[in-house]
Amino acid sequence: MRLTDTSVVIRPRTPWEAIDLGVLLAQRHRALLMTSWAIVTLPIFALLTLLLWDYPSVAVLVFWWLKPAYERLPLLILSQALFDSAPSLSQALKSYASALKPQLIASLTWRRLSLSRSFYQPVQQLEGLDGLARAQRINVLGQKDSRAARLLTALGSTLEMTFWIGLMVLFYAMIPPQIEADWSWRSLLDVEGEWNWLEHLTNGFYALVLIVWGPVYVSCGFALYLNRRTALEAWDIELGFRKLRQRVLGSALTFLLGGVLALTLLPSSSMAESASYASMTDSSVADEIPSESGYSCPLPPLDNPQTDENVAPPDSPRLLNQTLTSQASQNAIHAVLEQPPFKNPKPVSGWRVAPPRHDARQDAQSAETPSWLARLVVGLLNAGKTLSAVFGALLWTLLGLIVVWVIWRYRAWFATFVGKSPPKAAAPQDIPHQLFGLQVRAETLPTDVADAAERLWQQSPRDALSLLYRALLSRLLTDYGLPLKSADTEGQILARIAELKQSSLDDFSHELTRHWQNLAYGHQLPPDQARQTLCSGWRKLFAPGAGA
């Protein structure tokens, strides 16, 4: 066993963490552990099932009782895997036979019900202790962590039962409902034990659960044991000390080796050393070294001891024999550093006390005006500045408000100047196209209505009057914007015309309406002079020259 070869990190842990490490250890060797466990346990389970076919409960009890025998195999694998590479499956199974023999009877009888089984298992299997030696060892180991080991076993059996019941529930959940109904009532009548196979099947679930949990349980106990020994024997300290020893003695070895090499190379190296020493001390050689300005950098003092006193300070001009001298680059750097990303100058105005000047007159004056007074004055001035800013803002706001108020107050007056478009008579779609069944749209009328009416009067006065009346309605709609509707009667139209208070239009309309009503409803032809009055009236009202 070499601690430096472990595959886990050796350090003292809390018992719970040690158990977690055991779970991790079992995870790493999961396949090997589970396969080997299955290879060992499943044949035993099959054998027990066959032998005790009529007693399924006894079979599973015996299978459960033999657990310490199976548990030796995972421990064997894990103990090898901890300090060495894990054994192969066949190797593990071969060495299992030899690991099984010692103290098997004890494990299967009076130690079977020990709750700390997995914790103490390594003592007998790996350390090979028995009898008094084992008892003493267990006594030392069990001074701590034995509670965790007992809890591990208790929790482990709970987990086994949980997984077992879980598998059974899963199995029953998978059965189709018809068969299940059939089963449940047949199992009630199960007297002859014809359903033994079902019980053996559920026992088989237990064997499956153990394949998963058995190795983990052993691994957890083993990890607890390792943790306890780490604490007892300070394995981690031993590891640290060994590393320290390796580092120090290893480096000492190389040092020694280097010393030997130096001794063998002594003549030539010492000669070289003396030569360099001579060059350093000889002033003639030193004078041959070019003066400092010839070099791009000030030389280290060791190379040129003569210039040790007047070595140039770091901020002296350098790199003088090239285009970009140190001074130029310094200036460029300063210029960049003065620009916005690095410096953001912001003008701040205000009153503050001037820094006192050191001359006698000022001192005398400052004695007269104490500093608190000066600070008060400055404070007042600054407060005044703030107040003036506030008042300025207030005044500007007031001005804005006054402007807004003036505009609001004289909005009507402004409206006359601002080109306000006259309100539209009505939207075009609101203008009716027909009144009393007459077309009143402007485009259906001739351009000169009066002439057309005079001409029509000869043939049929009815058409002429109709034309005039239509034209009047059309003009009323478009020019005067009267809101006429198709439901209005002639009387209502006259009333609306009267509202316009234009006597000539009113008279003309009355005249025309009277003639039109007489003709349309009373079939009375208008008198001949009506033609003249109506047409001239129309011309007077609506001719292009007659401003309406």
Add this chain to the structure above:
Amino acid sequence: MSLSHAEPGCAAPLALLDTRVRMETPEGIDLILRPAGLMSRSIAFGIDLAIRGVLLGALFFVLGTLGDFGTGLFMLALFLGTWGYMVLFEVLHQGRTPGKQIMGLRVIHDDGTPIGWSASVLRNLLRFVDMLPFGYCVGGFTCLQHPLFKRLGDLAAGTLVIYRDLPPQRPPLAEATAINPPLPLSLEEQRTLQAFAERHGTLSPARAQELAAIVTQPLQLATSPDPHSPVQQLNGIARSLAGSS
């Protein structure tokens, strides 16, 4: 954020197994987390279950006197107890339910940040999947198989149950006169020496001498006739490393 197992870089083909994981924050700080496994977590859950059972049982008897109205109230309390207990404690009590508090556990996000509402609600809602088919079978199985001991709810919510770091207590050092270390020691070596002096009491004298014998030569310890001398000198070095306080 990257999770990696601690202490890498050994000669072994596989990284050394450890129960600690190292998590690196964007600031380049390594956080050492210790994920908690199935055993301690199931005990913590058992404690929580017992607390809830006792509280709800008492409530049942108290509210049972109120008739149907009491039953209704009890149903509400049962709902809150089932769904709210874990979530409220986890979010408002730094990831610790009373059971976790007793077992020294806490719940955090994968990246080490404190658990929030959504993650807590999600991980506790998924308990009903982990419970399938009986008594947390799914959760227990995934917990045993996952390298960070996560159950399904933890996987879905991106949470991790870890052991809380309790404030370390300074163990008493073995009494010895301080000696300066004869050569500069790395931090790791200094810690090992400190641990030697701190755990001196738990080691048998023979084992302590055996350990001291390993470093007698590199640390140039005087091997006088007294066999305790190297141990005493190691303790002295540890005392000088610890300082006066």
